[in-house]
Ligand SMILES: Nc1ncnc2c1ncn2[C@@H]1O[C@H](COP(=O)(O)OP(=O)(O)OP(=O)(O)O)[C@@H](O)[C@H]1O
C-alpha cells in the first residue's frame with residue numbers, strides 16, 4: 001500500500017456506480033427499441049424527423065421528468081408537476097388573450113415570466129412545507145396537485161384557445177435543418193423541423209445534468225438522498241438542500257407549462273392530466289431509484305424517450321388503442337424495474353465479494369494485527 | 376475563558392423521553408491534550424458529543440469555545456464544523472452512494488462548484504499518506520467497514536480544526552490501523568488541537584490520553600489526569616463499584632460443562648465465501664475461531680448458519696444428517712447466530728426493544744403462532760435485566776439506544792431462542808468493561824447448562840478466558856487447533872503467524 005503512484009491510481013478504471021449502470025441500461029434499451037422499430041415498422045422510424053417528433057411532442061414531459069428526478073434523487077417525490085402544467089397553460093392562455101400590452105414580444109415575455117412565477121410559487125411553498133415543516137412530500141405535492149387543478153377550473157371551465165397572433169407565430173417557429181430532411185414523393189425536399197420547446201427541453205437536460213454533477217447543491221441532493229442523517233452529520237444543510245430541490249422542481253414545472261403551450265396553444269381543465277405518472281415512470285426507467293441517492297437526468301431523458309417511443313410504436317401499429325398504450329407502458333415499466341433490481345442485486349453480490357477480498361488482502365499485508373486491541 | 380482552554384461545557388442537561396441522558400455535566404478541553412471520555416454503555420458520552428456538535432439541542436447549560444466571544448450557540452453539525460470542531464461519530468456517518476473522495480470533502484467548502492479533479496487528487500494524497508487501502512473514485516459502499524471508518528477519520532483530521540472528536544473510532548480497526556491513528560492523534564496534539572477520545576478499550580486510553588473525564592448514568596463523576604487514575608480505579612469510577620469479577624470468572628472453569636456427545640458436525644462444509652472445512656462441537660463446549668481480520672473466521676461461521684450460500688458439505692446435528700442451507704433452517708435446528716455487522720444484519724431500527732428481542736423466537740415459531748403480548752413483555756423484561764440493557768422502556772425504538780445497548784439487545788434476541796448451539800461473532804464489540812465480563816460469565820454459565828457456543832473476538836485474551844478450544848485460521852484455511860495448555864497468547868500468535876519464529 002505504499003501507493004506512490006497516485007496518478008495511476010486516479011486513472012485506474014472504477015467499476016460503474018449504480019447511477020451510471022442504470023443510465024447505460026436505459027440508453028441501451030432505447031437504442032435497441034428504436035432499432036427494432038425501424039427494422040420492423042420501417043416507415044417514419046427510418047427518418048431523423050421521427051426523433052425530432054419524439055422530442056417535439058414530449059418536450060414538456062422531458063422537462064417535468066427532470067423536475068421529478070432531482071427531488072427523487074433527494075429521496076422525495078413531486079406529483080404536482082402535471083397540475084402545475086395545467087394551471088400554467090390555462091393562466092398563460094388567458095393572459096395572452098386578455099392583456100393590453102402593445103408590444104407582442106413584451107407580452108410573450110411577460111407570459112413566460114408568469115409561467116415561471118407560477119412554478120416558482122409552487123416550488124417555494126412546497127419546498128418550505130417539505131423541508132422546514134417536514135411534512136411528507138407525497139402529501140404536500142398531492143395537495144399541490146389538487147390545488148393547481150382546482151385553480152385551473154376556477155380560471156375557466158371551458159377550453160381557451162390562444163388567439164394572440166405573436167404567440168401563434170412563436171408556435172409555428174421551427175428550426176429547419178435541410179440535410180437531415182428527406183425527399184417527399186413529389187420530389188420536394190422536406191427539412192427536419194425542430195420546435196423551440198424541444199430545444200428548451202434538451203437545454204434543460206444539459207443544465208440539470210451540470211447542476212447535479214458540478215454544483216454543491218447538486219451533490220448535496222445526492223448526499224441527502226443517500227443517507228439523510230449522514231448528510232446532516234457531514235455538515236450539509238439538509239433543509240436548504242431539500243428546499244431548493246423543490247424550488248427547482250417547481251420552476252421547471254412552470255417552464256414545462258409554457259413549453260406545452262408552445263406545442264398546443266390551448267388551455268383546458270384536463271391538460272397534462274396524469275402526466276406526473278409518466279414523469280415518474282420516465283425517471284424510474286431512466287435509473288432513478290425511488291429510495292433516493294441514485295439517478296441521473298441523462299438517464300431520465302432516455303427514459304422519457306423510451307416511453308415516447310412505445311407510444312409511437314403502438315400508434316403506428318394495428319393495436320392503436322389507448323388501453324393498449326397504457327398496458328404496454330405498464331408492462332415496460334415493470335420489466336424495467338425487474339431488470340434494474342436484478343442488475344443491482346448481481347452487482348451488490350459482487351460488491352460484497354470485492355469487499356471481502358479487500359479485507360483479506362489488507363489482513364495479509366498486516367501480519368502484526370490481530371484486531372481491535374485488547375482490553 | 377481561561378488561557379489554554381479550547382472548549383468549556385458547563386452544566387449541560389439533555390433529556391430524551393423517559394431518560395435523563397445528561398444531568399448537569401461539565402467538560403473542559405485544553406489545547407494540545409488528548410482527553411478520554413469514559414463511561415459505561417448508555418452513560419451519555421455520545422449524547423454529550425452530539426449536544427456539542429449541534430445534532431441535539433441542549434436543555435440547559437452553556438458552551439464556550441476559544442475564538443468565539445461569549446457563549447457559542449451551535450445548532451447544526453455544519454456550524455460546529457465551521458467553528459473548528461470536527462467529529463467522527465460512533466455510527467459511521469458517510470454517504471454510501473458517493474465516492475470516497477466526495478465523502479471526504481462534501482459539506483466542507485462554501486464553494487458553489489465542485490472541483491472533482493482537486494478532490495480526487497487531494498483525496499488520493501491523503502489516502503496514500505495514511506495508507507488507507509481505498510481509491511478516491513471508489514464508491515464508498517464498496518469499501519469494508521474498517522476502510523469506511525478510516526475514511527471518516529481521514530476526513531476529520533484533514534479539516535483545519537481546533538477540536539477533534541473521535542467517538543469509538545477504533546471499534547473496527549486492527550492493531551496496525553490503531554497505531555497509525557494514535558500517531559496521527561499525537562501529531563495533532565503537538566499542533567495544539569484538543570482531542571476528545573471515546574473508547575471501551577482501557578489500554579488504548581492509557582496509551583494515548585493525558586486526561587480522563589468519567590461519566591456515569593448521565594452524571595459527571597470527575598476529571599482526572601491519567602497518571603493519577605490507575606486502571607482499577609477508572610473501572611471502579613465507571614461502574615460505581617469495584618470490579619472483582621475477574622476473580623469470580625475464575626470460578627467458572629472453562630470447559631467444565633463439555634460433554635462427549637457431539638452436537639454439531641460438519642464435513643467439507645463450504646459456502647460461496649469460504650473454502651471447505653471440517654468442524655465439530657460437543658455439548659457444553661465453548662470454542663473459538665481466531666485469526667486476522669479477513670482470515671475467514673466470520674465466513675466460516677456464516678457458512679455454519681447458512682447465512683451465505685452454502686455450496687457443499689454434510690451436516691449432522693445430534694448425529695442426524697440435516698440440511699442447513701439458510702438461516703431459517705439453521706434456527707429450526709437449534710442454531711443461533713449473532714452477526715458481526717449489527718447495522719446490516721442485526722437491528723431493525725424502528726421496531727421497539729421488545730420486538731427486536733422476540734424477533735428470532737417469533738421466526739422460529741412461525742408467523743401463525745404469535746407470541747402473546749404478556750409473554751413477550753416477560754421475556755423482554757427478563758433479558759433487559761439480565762444484560763443490564765439501558766432503555767427507557769420496552770417500547771422504545773431500538774435506534775434511540777446507545778450503541779452498546781443495541782448490541783446487547785441483539786444478544787438477548789439469540790439467547791431467548793435457547794439454541795443448543797450459539798454462534799457469537801464479536802459479541803462484545805463496543806460494550807463496556809463491566810458488561811463484557813458479564814457476557815463472558817453468561818457464556819460460561821450457558822455452557823455449563825449444556826449449550827454449545829462458538830465465540831469469536833478480536834481480543835485474544837477474551838477468547839482465552841472463555842474458550843476451551845481455539846481454531847486458528849489463516850488465508851481462509853484452518854491452520855491449527857489449540858486446546859489445554861496450548862491456550863496461551865504466545866502460542867495463539869505463533870500459530871496465526873504461521874508457526875515460524
Ligand atoms: N435519540 C435518542 N432518543 C432517545 N434516547 C436516546 C437517544 N440517544 C440516546 N438516548 C439515550 O440516552 C442515553 C445515553 O446514550 P449515549 O448514546 O450517549 O450513550 P453512550 O455513553 O454513548 O453509550 P455507548 O458506549 O453504548 O455508545 C441512553 O440511555 C440512550 O438510550
Ligand SMILES: [Mg+2]
Pocket residue numbers: 420421422465542777778779
Ligand atoms: Mg456512544
